[in-house]
Amino acid sequence: MSPKIQRQIMSDFFSDKGIELSMARTTIAGSDFSTRQYTYDDHDWDWDLKQWSLVEEDTKYRIPQMKIASEVAKHKPIKYFGSPWSGPAWLKTNHKITGKGQxxxxxxxxxxxxxxxxxxxxxxxxxxxxxEFWGMTVQNEPMTGMQENFPWNTMGFTAEMERDFLKTDLGPALERAGWGPDKFNVMILDHNRDLLPQWADVVLGDSGAAKYAKGVAVHWYGNGAAGPERYDQVHNNHPNHFILATEACNGWQDADWSISLGRWDFGESYAHDIIRDLTHWVSGWNDWNAVLDMTGGPIWVGKGHYESAPIIVDPAKGEYFKNPMFFGNRVKRFKEGGPSFA
Structure with missing residues (x-):
């Protein structure tokens, strides 16, 4: 998209002329919605991480867009947090970024x-x-990395593994580097709420791990299998740790998927989930992809995993659409010369 449209989209999300989001997640290295598989050190057995480096996805796209978002938000700091999908393949049991590997x-x-x-x-x-980052989750959807042949970026953790990693390795490393729990927000789980309250009990029930964790991150997938009373249980068991909804999306549920411009049921499902979460101790709510293109990408995994998003862009025409997931309004087409309605 043109620089003008890029800035307008960031303004729509983060400025006082838009919906004023106060929080945003980004990925730590690649995810299923990257255009390729990568980490920050794809050099086998580089134990000292001498080959570690950011990539073009960070320096050309992610960082500049985050700076634009912060600029249009003006004096309201955005709470940025990151989530890793997979560590380097050479650190994993299956030596792959995908599939069953820890x-x-x-x-x-x-x-x-x-x-x-x-x-x-x-x-x-x-x-x-x-x-600067406000926080991070230990691992995106950790139980997917325990599944055979899982098709996209993942790394497996059980609750016990996450507890031990946070207590023994990650927490102390963050604290030594200046990102201790007094100023940085580490969240556990970052997966579906049917894993609660057991996951939180295992990790936060250990004082050594609990001192480094500030919150519990949850995704909305499979909510039909577990009601919001799971959040009540987490709050009752661990009242000093917040709960944050960190991912939701629409489109993946439908066998005949499309980007589904203007689908009100998608917007209504967001509204329903947000209201239900916020009335059960959840402190905030985050989408997955803020912006996707007309094919539901870019994505490296392949057809069948595409999804919809609050904003859909059409780079070929220099325009974009706001879906009902973005806000309760008609779908609009925005062009360089101003809005026209679709």
Whole structure:
């Protein structure tokens, strides 16, 4: 999209002329919605991370767009948080970014310590580029990395593994580097609420891990299998830790998927979930992809995993659409010369 349209979209999301979002998530290295598989150190057995570096996705796209968002938000700081999909393949049991794979060995070992340092280098690199993070989740959807042949970026953790990684490796590494729990928000789980309250009890029930965790992150997938009373249980068991909804999207549920411009049921499902979450101790609510193109991408995984988003862009025509997921209004087509209605 043109620089003008890029800035207008960021304004729609983050400025006082838009919906004034106060929080945004980004990925730590690649995800299923990247155009390729990558991490920040794809050089086997680089234990000292000498080959670690940001990539074009960060320096050309992600960081500049985050800076624009912060500019249009003016004096209202955006709480940026990151989520990793997979560590480097050479640190994993299956030596792949996808599929069933966990960190090699166990907490306190060289692979686990190296991965903790990998995360710290990401925070440091973004800080050097002028972007500060409010927090991070330990791992996006950790149980997908326990599944055979899982098709996109993932790394498996059980609750016990996440507890030990946070207590022994990640938490201390973050604290040594200046991102201790007094100023940085680490969230556990970052997966579906049917894993609650057990996951939170395992991790936050350990004082060594709990001191580094500030909150519990949840996704909305499979909510039909578990009601919002799971949040009540987490709050009752761990009242000093917040709950944050960190991912939701529409489109993946439909066998005959399309970007579904103007679907009110998509907007209504968001509204219903937000209201229900906020009345059960959830502190905030985040979408997955803020913006996608006319094919529901870009994405490297392949057809069948595409989704819709609050804003859909058409780079070929230099225009974009606001879906009902964005706000309760008609779908509008925005062009360089101003809005026209669709």
């Amino acid at each position: 960190l090699l060995e166990k907490a306190g070992s060289k692979p686990w310590e190296t991965y903790a340092n990998y995360i710290v280098k990401w925070l440091s690199a973004y800080k050097e580029h002028g972007v």
